Amino acid sequence: MVYFARWKIILVLLVCAWGVIYAAPNTVPEDTAAGWQEELPGWLPIRQINLGLDLQGGAQILLRVEYDTLIGERLEAIVSGLRSGLVDAQIRYVDLGVEGDAATFRLLNPDGDVAQARSIAEALEEGTTVTSGDDGTVSVRFDEAAIEVLRADAVTRSIEIVRRRIDELGTTEPVIQRQGGDRILVQVPGVDDPERIKELLGQTAKLTFQMVDHETPIGEARAGRIPPGSILLPDAQLTPDGEPVRDYVVRRQIGVAGDSLVDAQATFQDGVPVVSFRFDGLGARQFADITRENVNRSFAIVLDNAVISAPRIRTPITGGAGIIEGGFTVQTATDLALLLRAGALPAPLTVMEERSVGPGLGADSIAAGEIAAIIGFIAVVIFMTVTYGLFGLMANVALIINLTLILAALSALQATLTLPGIAGIVLTVGMAVDANVLIFERIREEIRNGRSPISAIDAGYSRALTTIIDSNLTTLIAAVLLFAMGSGPVRGFAVTLSLGILSSMFTAIMVTRLMVVTWLRRTRPTAIPI
Numbered sequence: 001m002v003y004f005a006r007w008k009i010i011l012v013l014l015v016c017a018w019g020v021i022y023a024a025p026n027t028v029p030e031d032t033a034a035g036w037q038e039e040l041p042g043w044l045p046i047r048q049i050n051l052g053l054d055l056q057g058g059a060q061i062l063l064r065v066e067y068d069t070l071i072g073e074r075l076e077a078i079v080s081g082l083r084s085g086l087v088d089a090q091i092r093y094v095d096l097g098v099e100g101d102a103a104t105f106r107l108l109n110p111d112g113d114v115a116q117a118r119s120i121a122e123a124l125e126e127g128t129t130v131t132s133g134d135d136g137t138v139s140v141r142f143d144e145a146a147i148e149v150l151r152a153d154a155v156t157r158s159i160e161i162v163r164r165r166i167d168e169l170g171t172t173e174p175v176i177q178r179q180g181g182d183r184i185l186v187q188v189p190g191v192d193d194p195e196r197i198k199e200l201l202g203q204t205a206k207l208t209f210q211m212v213d214h215e216t217p218i219g220e221a222r223a224g225r226i227p228p229g230s231i232l233l234p235d236a237q238l239t240p241d242g243e244p245v246r247d248y249v250v251r252r253q254i255g256v257a258g259d260s261l262v263d264a265q266a267t268f269q270d271g272v273p274v275v276s277f278r279f280d281g282l283g284a285r286q287f288a289d290i291t292r293e294n295v296n297r298s299f300a301i302v303l304d305n306a307v308i309s310a311p312r313i314r315t316p317i318t319g320g321a322g323i324i325e326g327g328f329t330v331q332t333a334t335d336l337a338l339l340l341r342a343g344a345l346p347a348p349l350t351v352m353e354e355r356s357v358g359p360g361l362g363a364d365s366i367a368a369g370e371i372a373a374i375i376g377f378i379a380v381v382i383f384m385t386v387t388y389g390l391f392g393l394m395a396n397v398a399l400i401i402n403l404t405l406i407l408a409a410l411s412a413l414q415a416t417l418t419l420p421g422i423a424g425i426v427l428t429v430g431m432a433v434d435a436n437v438l439i440f441e442r443i444r445e446e447i448r449n450g451r452s453p454i455s456a457i458d459a460g461y462s463r464a465l466t467t468i469i470d471s472n473l474t475t476l477i478a479a480v481l482l483f484a485m486g487s488g489p490v491r492g493f494a495v496t497l498s499l500g501i502l503s504s505m506f507t508a509i510m511v512t513r514l515m516v517v518t519w520l521r522r523t524r525p526t527a528i529p530i
Helices: 006-027 028-039 067-088 108-124 144-168 194-202 218-222 281-292 330-344 359-413 421-431 436-448 452-484 487-525
Strands: 058-065 093-099 102-107 128-132 137-142 174-179 185-191 207-211 230-234 247-251 263-270 273-279 299-303 306-309 321-324 349-357
Touching: 006 359, 006 452, 006 487, 058 144, 058 194, 058 247, 067 102, 067 137, 067 144, 093 299, 102 108, 108 128, 108 137, 128 230, 128 421, 137 144, 144 185, 144 330, 194 330, 207 247, 207 330, 218 230, 218 247, 230 306, 230 436, 247 299, 263 330, 273 281, 273 330, 349 452, 359 421, 359 436, 359 487, 436 452, 436 487, 452 487
Parallel strands: none
Antiparallel strands: 058 185, 058 349, 093 102, 102 137, 128 137, 174 185, 207 299, 230 247, 263 273, 273 321, 299 306
């Protein structure tokens, strides 16, 4: 164990140099590091440690997934399918629509048509139950198992879409996690405009392209006389009184869904902010077909049941791309493009709770953590120096390298440092010298047994190695479990603790031993000052 191979020396020096290089950006002001990130290539070690919500402030929002709306939309889809199926089968019916938690209709000839009508209804959607009454009323509703699947799927998809929307804002390390059965907790560190976060998360961003119904007068539609295949939708632009500028009668049938979009960008056309979009192959073909078949007619671009614009189709649009005009500002065009790129939420989100954390708390926490770390570090340095002399000084140098490696790893991984994470670093300061204490005490014991300096050091490292690995491995297992099963600040504590364990083992087994071996070769002592 006293012999140190050349490749090990090179490895130790490279790792220590890597630690210094990656930890160095944390020694400069935040504005300077931000300028580096804008001007220099991303592969350079110029990134600082990300601070969590409790350290740099930000927004915390608790959202509820309104999955009842999703079930209502699925029931509307069933109604549309029933309408087509019953007409094709020449079955006469009345009162087709959604009532409560079911899609219902009444047969005019229940004795002859009920079996065929039930068959049509049962084939529309899996997980539904079809019931019929003596008066010819047929009801289609989702069973409990299907509702639970829809609910779980809505929450899972909402979390992923919320994550994409937040990530598009360029924030660092947001915390997005499920809470309970239908709620999502969102923590965004460093955000300076929480209202914009709420607006972006509160929009479903369901985009569709539907034909305008020119045959139905607006007056009749407003009076409630709307054909079954059409709906009345308001304009997205509002008057100063908060009323829609106008209304549109739009076909229910969706020509092209927003799911077919592959890109959306805010841009300018004639000096006015607009949103350009591009479809995938299927969407491009559908868009080409609908514009080819409806030249000189208008189609509505509908976002969350409001018409953004309703341009007239002059010529077939076959390129799979287009422009959305809607009286946008630069900010609203940018936000709409972001929402379209991230995708539509499966169900609306309601803000249940909102908290804003100011940076003052973070500054106090950082200052307290720094003081605790400095006091702990000084206490450990004094103890090791007094107890083990020259070897204690070597352990102190290794401790400094250990802290440098932890900072470097946090910067390289872009892990989020929270207040519990600082606690993990402070705990690591005390634990980092444990391995050296075990080795030095073993060396003392071997010296008392009459061994020579070189033999005692060799025995101390070789025989203490197993104990060091066992003791650190048990702590590492606990840290891994905390990371796997915990969330938020608990994970932050687990990350810093795990990095501290790994780096302390490296510095004790490799760095300190390299210094000891180098000292032995140069001085060849007859006694060990320990």
